[in-house]
């Protein structure tokens with residue numbers, strides 16, 4: 001209920017027309033994409049951008065999630081090195097021009113899915129002072145690791161609590 005009220009408060013600010021809102025998301029099996037589709041129907045003024053890996057057709061879940069596991073391990077080992085992050089397709093969005101940014105992302109091995117981490121590694125600094133809402137899709141794991149990633153990658157964001 002508390003989480004629902006927080007989201008309602010965020011939506012109310014957007015509905016008042018006083019803020020520019022960006023919804024940025026990544027989705028591998030489209031669970032997050034479905035959430036964003038439902039959300040964006042309630043946020044008609046928001047811009048919605050999907051992150052896409054540069055390499056198409058990878059199955060992150062194959063062989064016991066081997067590729068996804070390796071991507072997350074590389075980031076955990078060297079989180080400050082740009083080379084640790086998988087390449088993504090160019091994203092034509094200026095995050096600095098928004099007041100509120102909703103980041104929607106799956107959980108991978110307790111962390112934020114790697115392609116979104118790539119985007120935030122390069123753009124999180126420009127989100128300083130923005131209201132940040134975090135929406136996480138997972139099978140069963142708790143999302144505190146994803147929240148920690150978001151705070152590491154958007155160090156000066158004004159995070160809306162709690163995340164969803």
Ligand SMILES: Cc1cc2nc3c(=O)[nH]c(=O)nc-3n(C[C@H](O)[C@H](O)[C@H](O)COP(=O)(O)O)c2cc1C
Pocket residue numbers: 026027028029030031032033060061065067068069105106107108109110137138139140141
């Ligand atoms: C590489 C990989 C690792 C995952 N690790 C976890 C995990 O540690 N815990 C969990 O609950 N779900 C895990 N999942 C499941 C996803 O978080 C879950 O299915 C999510 O809803 C997928 O969102 P999407 O359809 O938008 O990609 C993992 C999925 C993948 C592909």
